[in-house]
Amino acid sequence: MHVTRVAAVVLRHFYLLRGSLTRVVPLFVWAAVDIVLWGFITRYLNAVAGAKLDFVPALLGAVLLWDFCGRVMQGVTTAFFEDVWSRNFLNLFATPLSLTEYLVGLVVSSTVTSAVALVVMLALATGIFGLSFFAYGLTIVPFLLMLFLFGVALGILGSGMVLRLGPAAEWFVWPIPALVSPFVGVFYPLSTLPPWMQHLARLLPPSYVFEGLRRIIAGEAAPASLLVTGAALAVAYVVLACWVFRRVYHHAARSGLLVRYSAENVS
């Protein structure tokens, strides 16, 4: 893998961000709105529930972590969409750039943009609503890592979907986090779900993060098996997503879709 080629992909997105307020503002505005909204909801719930349960780490912390996962996914897909929107595939894929280098470039771009969102969310949640990441202990690090990897996997899968189905399919990608959230127990324990949803939840890494989070808030330690399973699943999803993207790319090159991408279909 050539670092300069990865840097080229990242540099392109840096140039785009640097010159465009319309790209910079959405990096943190929607995440900030979410934190403010859920911050007031948790404050209200704390007032109603009394001292029995602190909703700030349980609910606001979970919202923050889930938003982070969503921002990572959108960071990858948005960087990919920039090449869709500017019809850049021909220029890009006729260079020595390998698919791995391209995907790594998208992930690095997303790491930077999602870090901006995380910092803004943390500043608001801590400064206004008193959330502290220290409440979760060091376990927050593997939690963030798992969500990051799952966000990367969703982003690559979403990009693959758009590469396969054409530019209009981007509208399938935006709601993916909302579609996944009921299954992963962001707001409630998995035991709340009907059995078939629980089976699906066990296949999704964020389920292990949010179950672990609730254990910590209840004063227990997050079991190592929970962390290991969640991390292994997250890595597996990234590998699966890269495999799917590679298959889709080769299909696009075989069918001629890559050189006639704006047609959306070559049949």
Next chain:
Amino acid sequence: MAMRPVLSVVGLRRQYGKTVAVDNVSFQVAAGEVVGLLGPNGAGKTTTISMILGVLASSGGTIRIGGTDIVAERSRALARANFAAVYAPLPGNLTVAQNLHVFGLLYGVRALSQRIDAVLKQFDLQALRHVRCGVLSSGEQTRAGLAKALLTRPQVLLLDEPTASLDPATAHDIRVKIRAYAESGAAGVLWTSHNMYEVEEVCDRVLFLSHGRILLEGDPKTLPRKHGKTTLEDLFMAVVREPLTLGGGSSCM
């Protein structure tokens, strides 16, 4: 003149369902040579170029760039090629210099800043350095695309109608520059154009494609007379209207 081949295409084939777009095409381009790939719309020129660039998989045959197989060692092969085409403009939301910087990194160009300065000067783009490509005129965009193509000093330069949107004076200037680049011995050029006068001026050799097959091959200055035509344009018309009278549809090497 023709020495070591920098581009070697053997038995290239591309099929879409039952339609054969490129059929058993073979040719070579040597260092220092400009080869014209001619033919009517839909003859398979752009399909051939897309396969050489690795963005379209072939249904058969091999492509070697600088001796390296495009399938087996894609990155290494593509590092030696570059292209310019009207249907692949540089991203309009970056400036000319930003685009050149990004593509320079993708191709691993050494002393990139100096090289960017050199191609900007070569294609008279210095004043447009910080202008977004999307607001350039079509002629300026073509020059920016050519600057990107030559930025990497490719061994194989693929030009798909490079002067289509240029005024005659600029087109002439571009032809001179590309010709000089090839004559420096650094590269072979594969050039498609519908302007037969341009082809006659620039190309050492032409390949006539019709229905995905190479119908004729030869020197653009002598080929028309060999087939009883006065000009290359007359020969082109004949290729379009009566291809069966001109060649056996066989491939050429």
